[in-house]
Amino acid sequence: MKTLHCVLLFSLLSPTVASAQQSAPKPTANPIPKVSDVSIEEDPFLWLEDVTGEKALDWVRARNAKTQADFESQAGFIELRDDLLKILDSDERIPFVSRHGEYYYNFWRDQKNERGLWRRT
Structure with a gap:
């Protein structure tokens, strides 16, 4: 009886083991296209x-x-x-000050300095 069980088990597992031993086909991948193969469209807004x-x-x-x-x-x-x-543009506005290192800076614009003036303290 023990031999019969072994034979049955062997006969059931044989096809599974045989199919697992066969090498799976290697997946085929598309080759990476070369830059010369790719059509490069000109950017219409490059100007x-x-x-x-x-x-x-x-x-x-x-x-x-x-x-x-x-x-x-x-x-x-x-x-x-x-x-x-x-x-x-009011002269009564509160200046915004930022610290950089050991100094405080402020960019100030008024009628005298229309383009602005960097102040450091």
């Missing part, structure tokens, strides 16, 4: 990278003019802009 080029500057000026016209056509925009500029 915008030239930040000092006349074509790019003309494009920006045209977009700025359209945006400004859109804003100014909205009711209350000019009054709001003027009120905000009064607040931002």
